Amino acid sequence: MTKEQASKLINDLRLKLNEWAKEYYVLDNPSVDDAEYDKTIHQLLDLENQFPELITSDSITQKVGGIVSDKFEKHTHKYPMLSLGDIFSWDEFINFNKQVAKVTGTENNEYTAELKIDGLSISLIYKDGVLQKGVTRGDGKVGENVTTNVKTIKSIPLSIPSKDEIEIRGEVFLGKKEFAKINEERLLNGDQLFANPRNAAAGTLRQLDSKIVAERNLDAYLYYYFNENNPINTQFDSINQIKNLGLKINKETKICKTLEEVKLYIEYYTEKRNELDYEIDGIVFKLNDKKLQEEVGYTAKTPKWAIAYKFPAEVKQTKLLDIFPTVGRTGKITYNAKLEPVQIAGTTVSAASLNNAEYIMAKDLRINSIVKVKKAGDIIPEVISAIKDEKFDLLPIWEKDVQCPACNELLEKTSTEVDQFCVNFNCPAQILRSLEHFASRGAANIVGLGGQTIKKLFEEKLITNIADIFKVEEHKENIINFEKFGEKSFENLIASIKESKNNSFEKTLFGLGIRHVGSKTALTLAQIYKNIDNLKNATYEELSSIDSVGEVLAMSIVDWFKIESNLQLINELKSFDVNFEYLGQAKNTESTISEKSFVITGTLSESRDYFKDIIELNNGKVIGSVSKKTDYVLAGENAGSKLTKAEELNVKVINEEEFFAILKGE
Numbered sequence: 172m173t174k175e176q177a178s179k180l181i182n183d184l185r186l187k188l189n190e191w192a193k194e195y196y197v198l199d200n201p202s203v204d205d206a207e208y209d210k211t212i213h214q215l216l217d218l219e220n221q222f223p224e225l226i227t228s229d230s231i232t233q234k235v236g237g238i239v240s241d242k243f244e245k246h247t248h249k250y251p252m253l254s255l256g257d258i259f260s261w262d263e264f265i266n267f268n269k270q271v272a273k274v275t276g277t278e279n280n281e282y283t284a285e286l287k288i289d290g291l292s293i294s295l296i297y298k299d300g301v302l303q304k305g306v307t308r309g310d311g312k313v314g315e316n317v318t319t320n321v322k323t324i325k326s327i328p329l330s331i332p333s334k335d336e337i338e339i340r341g342e343v344f345l346g347k348k349e350f351a352k353i354n355e356e357r358l359l360n361g362d363q364l365f366a367n368p369r370n371a372a373a374g375t376l377r378q379l380d381s382k383i384v385a386e387r388n389l390d391a392y393l394y395y396y397f398n399e400n401n402p403i404n405t406q407f408d409s410i411n412q413i414k415n416l417g418l419k420i421n422k423e424t425k426i427c428k429t430l431e432e433v434k435l436y437i438e439y440y441t442e443k444r445n446e447l448d449y450e451i452d453g454i455v456f457k458l459n460d461k462k463l464q465e466e467v468g469y470t471a472k473t474p475k476w477a478i479a480y481k482f483p484a485e486v487k488q489t490k491l492l493d494i495f496p497t498v499g500r501t502g503k504i505t506y507n508a509k510l511e512p513v514q515i516a517g518t519t520v521s522a523a524s525l526n527n528a529e530y531i532m533a534k535d536l537r538i539n540s541i542v543k544v545k546k547a548g549d550i551i552p553e554v555i556s557a558i559k560d561e562k563f564d565l566l567p568i569w570e571k572d573v574q575c576p577a578c579n580e581l582l583e584k585t586s587t588e589v590d591q592f593c594v595n596f597n598c599p600a601q602i603l604r605s606l607e608h609f610a611s612r613g614a615a616n617i618v619g620l621g622g623q624t625i626k627k628l629f630e631e632k633l634i635t636n637i638a639d640i641f642k643v644e645e646h647k648e649n650i651i652n653f654e655k656f657g658e659k660s661f662e663n664l665i666a667s668i669k670e671s672k673n674n675s676f677e678k679t680l681f682g683l684g685i686r687h688v689g690s691k692t693a694l695t696l697a698q699i700y701k702n703i704d705n706l707k708n709a710t711y712e713e714l715s716s717i718d719s720v721g722e723v724l725a726m727s728i729v730d731w732f733k734i735e736s737n738l739q740l741i742n743e744l745k746s747f748d749v750n751f752e753y754l755g756q757a758k759n760t761e762s763t764i765s766e767k768s769f770v771i772t773g774t775l776s777e778s779r780d781y782f783k784d785i786i787e788l789n790n791g792k793v794i795g796s797v798s799k800k801t802d803y804v805l806a807g808e809n810a811g812s813k814l815t816k817a818e819e820l821n822v823k824v825i826n827e828e829e830f831f832a833i834l835k836g837e
C-alpha cells in the first residue's frame with residue numbers, strides 16, 4: 172500500500188469510528204456491534220503502526236474513549252481513568268505476558284482475574300466518611316457528575332467508616348433480569364429497545380430525572396481503590412479494602428499464580444458466563460503487585476500491566492427456513508427470519524428480525540440457505556450472512572412482498588423511507604395491533620386483555636375497534652364459553668376494563684396510537700393541555716413550538732383530530748366514562764415515607780422543591796412549621812429556629828444522607 176492510499180483509508184476509518192463512538196458513548200444507540208467496532212479500530216491501529224507519520228493528535232486512537240455530553244456538570248478526574256488494551260485469544264495473552272516479563276524478569280507473574288462486567292465505569296469520591304461525588308468515566312480525563320443518580324443505587328453506600336479522602340472505582344450495571352424488564356416495558360411503550368445492558372446502564376445513569384434511575388435497580392461492583400493516606404500493596408488487597416468499607420465487590424475475582432491458572436480461569440468463565448445474573452464481555456487481568464505495576468508502566472493511553480481478554484462473539488450456522496412479513500400498528504412491514512432452532516450464548520434461537528426488504532436483499536439471504544447467526548451484544552439474535560456455496564447458487568433469489576400479508580392491499584414505499592407500508596386503514600393486522608397497543612401496560616393497562624384474549628375477541632368480531640372494548644360485557648354468554656376462559660377470567664377482564672376508565676389522560680392518549688406520540692410525548696402533552704378537548708383545540712403553531720414536540724409530531728396530532736372517525740371514537744369513549752383528564756403523577760404509596768410529614772429547613776445540596784418533589788412522589792407531605800405531629804425535620808446547613816423547635820418537641824431531625832437512607836428502606 173502506498174502512503175497516499177493509506178492516508179485515504181486512515182481518514183475513512185477515522186470518520187467511521189468517530190461516528191460510531193458518538194453513537195455508542197453519547198447517543199447510547201450503536202449501529203454496529205462491539206466486535207465490528209473493535210475490528211475497525213484495530214485496522215486503524217495497524218495502519219498507524221505502518222505509517223506512524225500519519226498519526227494525528229486528534230485521531231480516535233489517541234483518545235481514551237468516550238465523549239462528554241453537555242447535560243451534566245463536568246468533573247476532571249484527579250487520576251485519569253484509563254482504558255485497557257484488548258486481546259481476543261490465548262496467544263495474545265502469552266505475548267502480553269512476555270512484555271510484562273521483560274520488566275519483571277519472569278514469565279511466572281501473579282495476576283488478579285476479574286470479570287469484565289458489561290456496564291459503565293464510575294468513580295466514587297468519599298470524604299469525611301460521606302459520598303461526595305459519583306462521576307462517569309467520560310473521555311478518561313473529564314467525566315460527568317452524576318452524583319444524584321448514583322445515590323439512588325442501592326449497593327452504593329452514602330457513608331463509609333473512614334474519614335480519609337478515598338476514590339473508589341468500578342462498574343455500574345444492570346442485571347440480566349432488570350435489563351429484560353426494561354426492554355419489555357420499552358417494547359410495550361413503543362420506545363426503541365436498548366441494544367445491550369451497557370447501553371441501558373449508561374442511558375439510565377445519564378438520565379436527567381433521578382426518579383427514573385431509582386426505579387431501575389442499577390447495581391455496582393467496585394474494584395479500584397485510591398487513598399493517599401493508606402497505600403495498598405496489591406490489587407487483591409485493594410479489593411478487600413473496598414469490601415471492608417462496605418462496598419460491593421465481585422466474588423468471582425481470583426488470583427492466578429501461573430499461566431495455567433489464567434488459562435483455566437478463561438476456560439471456566441467462557442463456559443459459565445451464561446449462568447451469571449449479569450452480562451460479562453470478557454476478563455480483566457492485572458498484575459497483582461502494585462510496585463511491579465509501576466515498573467511495567469504505561470503506554471500513552473493504557474497501562475502495560477493490565478489487559479482485557481474479550482470473549483469472541485458466538486457465531487452458529489443454521490438453516491433459514493422462511494422469511495415472513497408482519498404488519499405493525501402503523502402499517503409498517505417488518506420481515507422476520509424463521510430459523511432451525513440453534514443454541515447461542517445459552518438460549519435457543521429460532522427467529523430473528525430482518526428489518527426491511529432492503530436489508531435482506533443487501534445480504535442476499537435466501538430461503539433454505541445456511542446462515543450465520545449471532546446475538547448482537549449477546550442479547551438480540553441477528554442473521555449475519557448466508558453461506559454462499561454451490562447449493563446456495565441453486566436457491567431462488569428472495570423477492571419482497573408486494574401485498575400486505577393481512578389484507579392484500581398493495582404495499583407502498585416512499586423514496587425517502589426504507590420501509591414498506593400497508594396504507595389500508597381497515598387492515599385487520601393494523602387494527603389488532605392498535606387494540607393490543609391500547610390495552611398494553613404503558614397505555615390503558617387492561618390486564619385481563621392479554622395478547623391471546625384480544626386476538627380471540629377480534630377474530631370472533633366481538634371487538635373490532637377500541638370503543639368495543641368497553642361493550643364487551645354484552646357478550647358475556649359468548650365469551651365464557653371460550654376454551655380456557657371461564658366465569659372467573661371474564662370477571663377479571665371486566666374489572667380491569669372498568670379500572671382502566673380511571674387512568675390519567677396521558678395513558679389513554681398514548682393508547683390512542685396517534686403516530687409519533689410515544690409515552691413520553693403523551694405525558695408532556697397531558698401536563699400542558701390537561702385534557703383532550705384542550706389538546707383537540709391546539710393549533711399546529713402552538714404544538715410545534717413545544718420543545719419536545721416539533722413539526723412532524725404537531726402535524727400528526729392536528730391531522731389525527733381532523734379525522735371524523737377519531738372524533739367519534741373520543742365521544743364514544745366519553746360516553747363510557749373513560750377519563751380524559753390529566754390526574755398528575757401517580758404516587759408511590761408503598762414507600763417508607765408514605766403518609767409521613769416533613770419540614771424542610773436550612774441549605775441543602777439541591778433546591779427545596781427538589782426534595783419536596785421526592786417526598787410528594789413517595790406519598791409524603793411537606794408542611795411549613797414544626798409541631799408534635801411532624802415525623803421528620805430534614806435539616807441542611809445553617810438551619811435556624813425550626814431546628815431548635817424540633818429539638819424542643821423531640822421531633823426526629825435528619826440530614827440529606829439519612830433522608831436517602833430512609834427512602835431506600837435502610
Ligand SMILES: [Zn+2]
Pocket residue numbers: 498575576577578579580593594595598599600601
Ligand atoms: Zn394490510
